[in-house]
Amino acid sequence: MIGQNFVESSVFSLSKTPEGIVDSFLAHMNSFNTETMLRFYEEDAIFINDNGEPRRGNWRLRKNWTASLNSVCQSKLQQKMSM
DSSP, X not given: OOOOOEXXXXXXXXXXXXXXXXXXXXXXXXXXXXXXXXXXXXXXXXXXXXXXXXXXXXXXXXXXXHHHHHHHHHHHHHHHHTO
């Protein structure tokens, strides 16, 4: 990763600065793990899904991230199988 402005956690790094937020978010996303992604958010965070609908709270975020990450993993698997 490019940025070095991170606070180390036992699992993934969280950004200490605005400049490091993208690297931190991508590291969390590339884990393909819903629980890892949820650590990026506050308990009552509001997330806007692909349909533009607001979702508040970890349980709704969990549902959205599980579906999204499963979709990405399936796409990557299909790409590898077609090679």
